[in-house]
Amino acid sequence: MFDLTGKTALVTGASGGIGAEIARVLHGAGARVALSGTRLEPLEALAAELGERAHVLACNLSDAGEVEGLVKRAVEAMGSVDVLVNNAGITRDGLMMRMSDDDWQSVVDVNLTATFRLCRAALRGMMKARWGRIVNISSVVGTTGNAGQVNYAASKAGMVGMSKSLAAEVASRGLTVNCVAPGFIETAMTEKLTEAQRGAILGGVPAGRMGTPAEIAAAVLYLASPEAGYVTGAVLHVNGGMAMI
Amino acid sequence: MSDIADRVKKIVVEHLGVEEDKVTETASFIDDLGADSLDTVELVMAFEEEFGIEIPDDAAETIQTFGDAVKFITEAA
Numbered sequence: 099m100f101d102l103t104g105k106t107a108l109v110t111g112a113s114g115g116i117g118a119e120i121a122r123v124l125h126g127a128g129a130r131v132a133l134s135g136t137r138l139e140p141l142e143a144l145a146a147e148l149g150e151r152a153h154v155l156a157c158n159l160s161d162a163g164e165v166e167g168l169v170k171r172a173v174e175a176m177g178s179v180d181v182l183v184n185n186a187g188i189t190r191d192g193l194m195m196r197m198s199d200d201d202w203q204s205v206v207d208v209n210l211t212a213t214f215r216l217c218r219a220a221l222r223g224m225m226k227a228r229w230g231r232i233v234n235i236s237s238v239v240g241t242t243g244n245a246g247q248v249n250y251a252a253s254k255a256g257m258v259g260m261s262k263s264l265a266a267e268v269a270s271r272g273l274t275v276n277c278v279a280p281g282f283i284e285t286a287m288t289e290k291l292t293e294a295q296r297g298a299i300l301g302g303v304p305a306g307r308m309g310t311p312a313e314i315a316a317a318v319l320y321l322a323s324p325e326a327g328y329v330t331g332a333v334l335h336v337n338g339g340m341a342m343i
Numbered sequence: 344m345s346d347i348a349d350r351v352k353k354i355v356v357e358h359l360g361v362e363e364d365k366v367t368e369t370a371s372f373i374d375d376l377g378a379d380s381l382d383t384v385e386l387v388m389a390f391e392e393e394f395g396i397e398i399p400d401d402a403a404e405t406i407q408t409f410g411d412a413v414k415f416i417t418e419a420a
Contacts (some may be wrong), residue, residue, distance in 0.1 A: 148400060267381065 100323040103128030106176040108169065110159065110216065111186030113140040115285035116235065120183055120310035120318050125151060127319055128133040129181065135150050158187050159212035160204060169219035178227065181322045182220045184213040184257070185235040187250075189287065193250045203251045208262070210255035217264060223272075230273035231322045235314070238337045254279075258333055265331035274330035278317045281337025283309045299331065305338030317343045347394075347420065348413045354389045355409060358382065368410040376409075386412075394420045 107124045111117035113135030121144060125131045130151040133141045138156050145152040153175040157168045172179050187209045190201035217232055224230025239247055239256030257278050265275040282288055282299055288308065291299070300306060317334050320326055335343060358377050366386050372378040372386065387403045390396070390412060396419045398406070406412050 222388065225381075270379070270381065 099325060100127055100319050102322065105180040106130045106178050106332055107181035107183060107184045108132045108179045109185055110134045111135045112144060116283060116311045116314050117185040117314040118144050120185055122173060123315035123319050124322060125182065130176050132166060132175055138219065165212050165215045169216060172222060178223055179220045179279045180229065181231040182216060183233045183318055184216055187235065189250050191246045193246055205249040205251050205342055211255045213285045214260060225271050226271050228272045231274040233318050234277045236277040236279040236333065238279050238335065238341050240279060241343055242341050246259065262331040269330050273303060276321045276329060277312060277333040279333050279335045280314050281323065281340045283311060283314060285311065291325065303338045303340040307338065307339055311319045311338060345386050347417050350393055351390065351413050351416060354393060355386065358386055358389060370409045390416060395412055396420055
């Protein structure tokens with residue numbers, strides 16, 4: 099089950115904890131993977147770890163030109179992009195009263211606008227192939243909101259609305275578009291939290307622990323698989339029960 | 344029939360899976376050839392690729408029939 103042999107996958111944010119694990123799992127299922135991110139060193143290290151069927155494509159997602167070119171480079175490297183995982187994301191937290199336009203815009207640009215551009219660029223090949231999987235990594239806060247994250251939460255909620263709309267547009271062509279919405283996952287992003295913050299968060303998680311990148315990657319693998327062909331426009335929440343939605 | 348018309352017809356036949364003789368001058372992609380809105384977008388993109396031209400959205404909207412497509416592409420190519 100969940101065999102991606104012969105498929106190609108482009109994963110953004112593959113230098114981060116969740117993105118790297120997604121790439122590992124898709125690769126482990128047999129896919130050829132393109133690893134995209136801003137930091138070359140961890141990408142090269144991951145590619146070396148994976149061995150064959152792994153390509154490194156550095157890309158700054160806040161640069162519109164680079165984003166437009168990324169799918170093209172992935173197709174040149176792998177022959178196609180059958181699976182697109184928009185995982186890259188940034189935070190610029192702060193209360194709205196004190197949030198600058200720049201903090202708002204940079205988060206929306208990378209998390210939402212780059213996702214839009216990558217989806218659009220990848221669609222053409224998927225439409226022709228009559229098969230495609232887009233998995234956008236949203237967040238629980240896109241549904242619940244979170245004080246201090248108006249920009250991040252808005253961008254993640256935006257991904258959900260965009261994914262559902264696109265899912266409706268392309269469903270008849272064998273393409274699915276879904277979101278995975280992680281709760282609190284052990285990554286560099288959540289390592290910045292203080293012990294007190296951590297304790298307060300875990301108090302609201304029935305599972306009583308943070309999730310792991312592997313638990314997100316497993317959800318992505320399912321949605322990328324041929325078996326999930328009838329699942330589209332869905333948001334798969336992986337959050338230990340912190341929001342049952 | 345011109346070379347352009349032949350190439351356009353080939354794309355339409357392949358993409359929409361219709362009989363060649365159904366693709367007449369006045370055949371409407373949507374009403375006569377069974378295309379949906381996504382098909383029309385894909386056809387326009389296929390024409391752009393085949394002929395190396397750009398078909399802006401407002402022009403694409405005017406391309407309703409096989410004859411419209413051939414006429415537009417003949418003028419643009």
